[in-house]
Amino acid sequence: MSHLSYVEGAKVEVEADYVVVGSGAGGSAAAVTLARGGERVAIVEAGPWRDPEDYPYSAYGGMRDMMDDWNSLVTMGRATWPIVQARLVGGTTVVNSAIAVRTPGDVFETWREKFGVGGPAMADAVWRAQDRIERELFVSRASDAALGGSNRLALLADQRLGLEGHRMDRYIKDCVGSGQCLQGCRDKRKQSTNLNYIPEVMQRGGTVVSCAPVEKIVVERGRAEAVVGRFVHPVTRKKGAAFEVRAKKGVFIAASVTKTPILLAASGIKPKALGTRFMAHPGSGIFGFYDEIVDTNVGATQGWASVKHRLDHGIKLETLSIPLELAASRFPGGGRPLMERLREYRHCAMWIQACWAETQGKIVRGPGGKPIVRYSLEKRDLERFRVGMRLVAEMHFAAGAKAIYTGIHGFPWKIGPDDLHLIDQAPLEARNYIAVLSHLFGGAVMGNDPKTSVTDERGRVHDVPNLVVADASVMPSNIGVNPQHTIMGLATHFAELALGG
Ligand SMILES: Cc1cc2nc3c(=O)[nH]c(=O)nc-3n(C[C@H](O)[C@H](O)[C@H](O)COP(=O)(O)OP(=O)(O)OC[C@H]3O[C@@H](n4cnc5c(N)ncnc54)[C@H](O)[C@@H]3O)c2cc1C
Ligand code: SF4
Known part of the structure; x- marks a missing residue:
């Protein structure tokens, strides 16, 4: 050895x-x-x-110690979306997130x-x-105790909307729901x-x-x-x-x-x-704000999913818990206004749509031998992507959210259930959306x-x-x-x- x-x-x-x-x-x-x-x-x-004992405690530490070049690779095209991979x-x-x-x-x-x-x-x-x-690798589902508020709310939305979803199958051995998959599982539950x-x-x-x-x-x-x-x-x-x-x-x-x-x-x-x-699932999240405390950072990082719309709209729906630091990078503004927004962190859940995009890009060798990824989401995929945003928004309101934050450029900080039509009219232009590419082909x-x-x-x-x-x-x-x-x-x-x- x-x-x-x-x-x-x-x-x-x-x-x-x-x-x-x-x-x-x-x-x-x-x-x-x-x-x-x-x-x-x-x-x-x-x-x-x-070793898991050396995994960082923060998302920042995760980027520094585990990710490839601090996650600095982005798509070169109509939008600069991060391409996330570890090293x-x-x-x-x-x-x-260990989803199998x-x-x-x-x-x-x-x-x-x-x-x-x-x-x-x-x-x-x-x-x-x-x-x-x-x-x-012990593929199994999170227990009730490990589910956490965000996944529980998604199950409720699923029940109300008939999304035919389920708890995700993951490579986990008795996940305790620490919500830390994205920076490595210090509890050694993730396989x-x-x-x-x-x-x-x-x-x-x-x-x-x-x-x-x-x-x-x-x-x-x-x-x-x-x-x-x-x-x-x-x-x-x-x-x-x-x-x-x-x-x-x-x-x-x-x-x-x-x-x-x-x-x-x-x-x-x-x-x-x-x-x-080169192909990918551009993924984008929407935050829902609830009266009750959700504590999205507690529970299985990704515990619920639906593939009901995989074939008709090309969309997979999932929960995704992100730590406070990453929420801070997603919420708009800085200084006191940002701090005010972050006060609501305990009341929010973020759910995502992963778009089954047909757009093809190209990988070429750039300066210093680093990859350059040319990729611009095409119109038919942007239409799917927008449908995915609408589906996630509907889920939040079905689960009882009072408002949502979409991150779509030009939208107000929060919109309510009567504003859903705004998403249908959002521009079909990639740079108007915040997305991440983590599933690559x-x-x-x-x-x-x-x-x-x-x-x-x-x-x-x-x-x-x-x-x-x-x-x-x-x-x-x-x-x-x-x-x-x-x-x-x-x-x-x-x-x-x-x-x-
Ligand atoms: C945050 C995040 C969450 C995800 N969640 C899920 C999930 O829950 N379920 C799922 O199915 N998929 C998920 N994915 C995607 C999944 O992890 C990847 O698709 C998968 O790991 C890719 O496998 P791979 O072997 O192609 O590459 P990787 O797993 O990325 O491995 C490539 C390895 O090669 C090494 N390497 C690169 N260049 C060199 C070189 N020149 N010499 C030596 N070594 C080199 C890298 O350092 C790296 O360790 C997620 C991805 C991310 C980023
Ligand atoms: S990091 Fe937390 S949520 Fe992820 S597998 Fe480990 S115990 Fe479960």
């Missing part, structure tokens, strides 16, 4: 059967599958190892019809993997992969190399042979020793939607489709045509068969549900295929 991290001085060299780049949802699922198959695995991760061992599973949604059958059908991949065989393999992951699959890889003889951003995959005569880079200190950002991790059998790359295409390009792998088909997509895809349906990069893409970048379409379970299912499937399954 070994863990190598930042060092200065002489080059560090490691050898393994398989090298896995990135340790998030995709990387850890691939790594544990390969390790269980008897392979020696080295996981190479850009960020540091953090640490366990990847974004450490800071996410099985891949809907229509996704595999769409992939088969449009891209010549997927279909029933892939569906069976992914669902089989998801069965096992659900057992191993992020740094607590289970990654330690298992190490117990099975694997190595984790952390603080080690891979700069290049070395490809010789059509085979991925090694990954190279230099350690980076997690606090000072100072560069340390060079490292080289050699792969006897193959390399799995799972560096995330925004990083995998950049890394492939830096390694001289530049098929025409690289960086294309594409950039190195699979397909049966090398002219329009980067990998085949086993995740293997065309022309480099022992280089496998095993993260969300391989998905050729937006799947319309939370992606982690699909990413883990696909990565497991690709690893099983590499093992000869």
Whole structure:
């Protein structure tokens, strides 16, 4: 069992059967599958190892210690919306809300019809993997005691509006409802992969190399042979020793939607489709203000959801608790007026809509090798997005909110139930809305045509068969549900295929 991290001085060299780049949802699922198959695995991760005892107490600390570049990546287009991803061992599973949604059958059908991949065989393999992951990562629902005021109000709205929602299935072991998922679960209830699959890889003889951003995959005569880079200190950002991790059998790359295409390009792998088909679920929240105390920061961070409008409006509805600091960044104004608004924090709940957008963007390499994401939500998606805002607003009023704060540019601080029509008339212009992109897809997509895809349906990069893409970048379409379970299912499937399954 070994863990190598930042060092200065002489080059560090490691050898393994398989090298896995990135340790998030995709990387850890691939790594544990390969390790269980008897392979020696080295996981190479850009960020540091953090134990739950070291997780920060504040959202600010979360951005500093866990997120990629302080969450500074934004879309370049009609609006500058944050693109949120983590950088640490366990990847974004450490800071996410742990929601586990099985891949809907229509996704595999769409992939088969449009891209010549997927279909029933892939569906069976992914669902089989998801069965096992659900057992191993304790997928379950929040108890009454852990639900909290915001989720309880959403259940009430659901009952009154017939939204056919439910408590969310999450990778949790007896969630106590501390509402801190977004900065890591200090109580170790959330089953992020740094607590289970990654330690298992190490117990099975694997190595984790952390603080080690891979700069290049070395490809010789059509085979991925090694990954190279230099350690980076997690606090000072100072560069340390060079490292080289050699792969006897193959390399799995799972560096995330925004990083995998950049890394492939830096390694001289530049098929025409690289960086294309970037897609996302732009998500936006509305605050409801209630007479009673809600204490949205208490209870499961995300405990209720409805997919009733997934197919007709392309909208998923969810609760999302955010801490006071993040509410302060969302509420308008500053100084005394902002403080006055924040006095109402205990009385508010924030619920969100995630829009199943068809808009495609592009990821390109920017200065310093950082990704630039070109993305402007198109009109038909903005229409859906606006419908989603209306649905969330209706929920709040159905649950008894006296007023809501939409964050839509030009709207008053609060609007009441008689003002709902204003949302229907809000401009179809992305920059008028506050949104965040946390569910990302594409950039190195699979397909049966090398002219329009980067990998085949086993995740293997065309022309480099022992280089496998095993993260969300391989998905050729937006799947319309939370992606982690699909990413883990696909990565497991690709690893099983590499093992000869
Ligand atoms: C706040 C938030 C909440 C979310 N909630 C949910 C949820 O509840 N349910 C759900 O299904 N989805 C959720 N998501 C989305 C989900 O977490 C991601 O879709 C998923 O983690 C992506 O998996 P991945 O393997 O593609 O990338 P990641 O999990 O982001 O992992 C990529 C890893 O690669 C590392 N890396 C990047 N570049 C390099 C490099 N050059 N060398 C080495 N390592 C590198 C990164 O540091 C990172 O650790 C949420 C996302 C966010 C931001
Ligand atoms: S709500 Fe709290 S206890 Fe539950 S999983 Fe999230 S951080 Fe852990």
